[in-house]
Amino acid sequence: MSVVARQGFKYSIIGYVGFLIGTFSAIFIFPNDFEFYGKLRYVLPTAEMLVPFVVLGISYSNVKFFRQVEADGKKQNMLSLSLLAIVINFAVFSSVFFILPYFYPKFKELQAWKIKEIILPLVLLLSFCAIFNKYTSNYKRIVVSNIFDNLFPKIANLGAFCLFFYFALSQKIAFAFFFGMFSLMLFGYIYYTNRLEKIKLDFNTQYFKKDQFWKEFSTYSFFGFLGTFGNYLAINSFMIGEFMGMEENGIYAVLYALISLISIPQLGLFNISAPIISKTLAEGDMEELDRFHKKTSLSLYFLGAVLFSCIVIGFPYLTYYMPKNGVMLREYQPVIWIWGSAVLIDLATGFNGNIISLSKYYRFNILVMLLLAGLTIGLNYYFIKNTDLKLMGIALSTAISLTIYNVIKIVFNYIMFKVSPLSIEMIFVSIICTLAITVSILLPDFGNNFLNMIYKPAVVLILIFTGNYFTRIFPVEQYLNMDFIKSILKFKQ
Numbered sequence: 468m469s470v471v472a473r474q475g476f477k478y479s480i481i482g483y484v485g486f487l488i489g490t491f492s493a494i495f496i497f498p499n500d501f502e503f504y505g506k507l508r509y510v511l512p513t514a515e516m517l518v519p520f521v522v523l524g525i526s527y528s529n530v531k532f533f534r535q536v537e538a539d540g541k542k543q544n545m546l547s548l549s550l551l552a553i554v555i556n557f558a559v560f561s562s563v564f565f566i567l568p569y570f571y572p573k574f575k576e577l578q579a580w581k582i583k584e585i586i587l588p589l590v591l592l593l594s595f596c597a598i599f600n601k602y603t604s605n606y607k608r609i610v611v612s613n614i615f616d617n618l619f620p621k622i623a624n625l626g627a628f629c630l631f632f633y634f635a636l637s638q639k640i641a642f643a644f645f646f647g648m649f650s651l652m653l654f655g656y657i658y659y660t661n662r663l664e665k666i667k668l669d670f671n672t673q674y675f676k677k678d679q680f681w682k683e684f685s686t687y688s689f690f691g692f693l694g695t696f697g698n699y700l701a702i703n704s705f706m707i708g709e710f711m712g713m714e715e716n717g718i719y720a721v722l723y724a725l726i727s728l729i730s731i732p733q734l735g736l737f738n739i740s741a742p743i744i745s746k747t748l749a750e751g752d753m754e755e756l757d758r759f760h761k762k763t764s765l766s767l768y769f770l771g772a773v774l775f776s777c778i779v780i781g782f783p784y785l786t787y788y789m790p791k792n793g794v795m796l797r798e799y800q801p802v803i804w805i806w807g808s809a810v811l812i813d814l815a816t817g818f819n820g821n822i823i824s825l826s827k828y829y830r831f832n833i834l835v836m837l838l839l840a841g842l843t844i845g846l847n848y849y850f851i852k853n854t855d856l857k858l859m860g861i862a863l864s865t866a867i868s869l870t871i872y873n874v875i876k877i878v879f880n881y882i883m884f885k886v887s888p889l890s891i892e893m894i895f896v897s898i899i900c901t902l903a904i905t906v907s908i909l910l911p912d913f914g915n916n917f918l919n920m921i922y923k924p925a926v927v928l929i930l931i932f933t934g935n936y937f938t939r940i941f942p943v944e945q946y947l948n949m950d951f952i953k954s955i956l957k958f959k960q
Contacts, residue, residue, distance in 0.1 A: 481610065485617035486731070492625050493724030499790040500632050501717030506582075507624050507645065508720040509713060512704035513579055514589040521556045521594040524691030525549050526601040528684050533605040536674075544669040546602055546660075551670055553594045561587060578708055585642055592649045599656035603663060611659050615652045623648035690833060697836035699843040699868065703861055706844070710851045711858075718795060719858055722802050728778060729810045732770040740818045744825050756822070757886040764817030764888035765896075769941040771814040772900045773931055775807050777924040780907050784920035802862040809866035812873060817888040819876040828883060835875055842868035892940045899938070903930035 497504040529549055536545045564587065568574045579586055600612050627645040630636045660666060675681040700723065708716040740763065747756040782803055786793035823832045846868055850860025881887050907923045907930075935941055 481613045481617055485621055486727075488618070488625070489621045490724050490728065492621070492628075493721045494785070494789060496625065496790075497628060497717065497721055498793055498796065500628070501714045501721075501795070503631055503638070503641075503713075503717070504624075504628060504720060505708065505713030505715065505717030506638075507627055508704055509578060509708035509716050510582065510585055510589065510642075510645070511620060511624075512698075512701035513708070514586050514593055516698060516701040516705055517560075517586070517590045518593045518597060519692055519695040521553060521560050521590060522597050522692070522695075523552075523556060524688035524693075524695070525552055526597040527691030528688045529598060529601045530605060531687050532684060533602075537605075539674070541669075541674045543664075543667045544671060544674055546598070546666070547668045547670050548672070548675065549598050549602075550595065553591075553598060557591050557594060560590075578713075579705075585646060589646065589649060592653050595653055596649075596656055599653075599660050603656070603660055606663050612656075615655055619648055619652045690830065694833045694836055696840040697872075699839060699865060702840065702843050703847065703865065706847045706851065707858070707861060715858060718799060719861065721796060722799060722806070722858070725778060725782065726803060726806050726810055729771050729774045729807055730814065731774065732767050733814060740821060744818065744822055748822070748826055753885050756884065760817055760822070760886050760888050761890045764815055765890055765892050766941065767817055768811065768815040768893055769896050769935075771811050772896050773928070775811055776900045776904050776927045776931065779803055779807065780904060780927050781920050781924045784916045784923070787916040788920075799858055802858050805859065805862040805866050809862075809869045812870055815888060815893060816873045816877060819873065819880055819888060822880055822884065822886065823876065826884075828879075831879060835872055835879075838875070839868055839872040842871060895938055895940050899931055899934035899940075903927045903934070906930060 526549075529545060532545065533542060536542045564583070568580070574580055596615065600616065603612055623645045626648065627641040630644055631638060631641040657666070672681075675684065703719065704716060707719050740759075743759060744756065747753070747759070779800075783797055783800060786797045789796065820832055823829060843864060846864035847861060850856055850864050854860050856863065877887060877889070904927060907926045910923065910926060912919050913922070932943065935943060
């Protein structure tokens with residue numbers, strides 16, 4: 468088994484394990500106390516939202532220029548100066564953070580200011596981790612970094628919550644554990660990087676001054692920085708925590724965990740498709756790229772639509788088996804419908820963004836990411852301040868901004884590359900799933916909620932796969948056989 472194959476397989480396993488831990492916790496653990504979970508889910512996304520202002524895209528340059536500096540024997544110099552830049556940037560960022568209240572007194576009313584003792588150190592830790600993450604990826608070793616990035620935050624959330632709720636310890640102790648996990652993550656990155664190649668700090672600037680290499684490095688970093696503003700999930704968590712309260716933020720986080728189940732088919736898509744996209748773009752074979760794009764998008768949409776149909780039907784009955792606060796989630800069923808539909812549209816567009824980012828038009832991706840961030844902030848603010856829709860307003864905001872974002876990329880790719888993810892089969896998938904959901908809703912409920920939770924989604928599955936059997940939209944038989952299952956576990960050199 469090749470290194471890439473082993474790394475890819477382990478990466479996928481860790482991704483799914485992390486996904487299962489997060490989903491199980493969100494459904495059966497965190498609903499015990501939405502208020503405290505909301506605080507946890509405010510701290511990390513807010514820190515993640517601020518990290519780009521400290522990293523400033525330097526982590527991406529550690530990938531872009533790695534082969535060049537390696538050939539010149541200066542990769543340790545690049546790593547050292549990148550880490551030094553983080554320290555300097557953080558000092559500047561912190562100064563602005565503390566000076567800002569003098570010009571904008573209301574800044575002190577924000578939750579971000581009130582819990583700055585946790586958020587600011589976390590920003591610094593995550594900034595260092597971002598550098599090490601990208602730097603170690605140059606060695607084609609992605610498994611350990613995936614453990615750090617995927618499992619550690621989930622363990623931090625789950626451990627801190629259990630200490631507070633089940634062991635009745637103070638919030639300070641819970642947050643100390645939370646922060647400790649990220650400190651451990653940074654030390655793990657340092658240790659692992661040193662294992663790959665002994666770290667030798669070199670802060671000499673002569674190499675970067677030669678031929679003004681620093682300008683090229685800085686320019687690329689700046690574009691990388693601009694491309695980090697599309698994290699609408701972090702924006703949502705921050706704005707809900709600030710304007711609606713931590714309890715609502717906790718509810719939002721649980722709903723997001725449920726909705727993210729729809730995205731399971733998308734896990735690992737870029738890693739699989741990137742080589743094919745790069746090859747077809749390099750060869751100019753747009754016909755093959757269009758065929759592959761449509762095939763992949765249809766697969767994602769079909770599988771996502773099946774999961775969405777089961778979730779929207781089974782969700783009301785699932786809430787009866789959640790902790791006592793599950794009844795509160797039942798009131799937010801429209802959020803599942805609205806937000807889930809937006810995720811489905813996102814799945815239907817396949818790897819639209821990847822085509823752009825791997826082409827010479829990669830800067831356009833940055834523009835649409837900035838547009839997504841701007842739309843999300845603007846629409847969130849409108850719905851929060853001018854309506855009483857609460858989380859439903861956030862769902863509408865996300866749905867509108869995400870749909871506009873995807874439509875723009877579809878149009879751009881069609882104009883520039885003559886490729887599109889959309890196909891007539893998607894309409895048939897939508898019709899079949901809509902009919903299946905409608906029939907399941909009209910069916911009578913039994914007195915037992917567990918039975919309802921099982922039999923109604925089962926009816927949905929039977930109707931969808933029966934419809935697919937006659938229409939032959941999706942080749943299910945290619946996936947439900949032993950040869951395919953064996954192929955997942957088999958890698959060739």
